[in-house]
Amino acid sequence: MLADQLLTAVEYLHGKSFIHRDIKPENFLMGVGPNRNKVFMIDFGFAKRYRDQRTRWHISKSRNNPLIGTARYCSINTHEGKEQSRRDDLESLGYMLIYFLRGSLPWQGLKGANKKQRxxxxxxxxxSTSIEELCKDIPKEFGTYIFYCRCLKFDERPDYxxxxxxxxxxxxxxxxQNDNTFDWTFLEEKESKLDPAGPSTA
Structure with missing residues (x-):
């Protein structure tokens, strides 16, 4: 259910001719009240048009670009200095989903003398981490997702x-069952019933 909403949010942004370029957990928030089971995308500071506003042509490839985004989640192409496009947002989202499931990624915690080395x-x-190794002991769909994203061409429209x-x-x-309610919503409701006075303000 979460993956569904995240993909829909990314597709919506792409539909407006923008890529986010910093897909990570911190840039998604859950709503409150009636929207408490709805995901919202935030922080468009690195967002960029990937299509010309007038001609609708896709931006051109370029190389030797600085790393834009968060290294933990960015795509391999981004690391290699290639211009980002829709495929890179989706690859980042894949790493984010695997992080949610596993609690960590193989390249977390790596150190370097400086940012570039890290x-x-x-x-x-x-x-060097194969998709099979990255997705070991988790549902095969995650590996299929990463493989699909990495195979996309620079200007190819993803099949969301x-x-x-x-x-x-x-x-x-x-x-x-898709009841449009996340597990943590049930926990919040349970806690509020146990403590009718609500959280302490002390």
Whole structure:
């Protein structure tokens, strides 16, 4: 359910001819009140048009670009200095989803004498970690997702519906029901019933 909403949010942004370029957990928030089960994307400081506003032509490839975004989640292409496009937002989202599931990523905690060295170590780890190893002991759909994103061409339109369906099929296979309510919402409701006075303001 979360993956579905995240993909829909990214697709919406791409539909407006922008890429985010800093997909990470901190840039998504849950709503409050009636929207408490809805995901919102925030922080568009690194966002960039990938299509010309007048001609609708896709931006051109370029190289030797500085790393824009967060090294932990950015795509291999971004590490290599290639111009970002829609595929890179989606690859970043894939790493984010794996992080949510595993609690960590293989390239976390790598050190370097400076930022450049640390980024290089992260890049080397991403390249050397096979998709099979990255997605070991987690549902196969995550590996399929990463493989698909990495195979996209620079200016290719991603099949967002296909990517959503990957996780929808997994959701059903696990026997879950889409009640549009996240687990933590139930926990909040349970806690509020146990403590009718609400949280302490002391």
């Amino acid at each position: 980024y290089n170590k992260i890049m080397e780890c991403k390249i 519906k296909y990517l959503r369906q990957l996780f929808q099929i997994l959701f059903k296979r696990r026997g879950y």
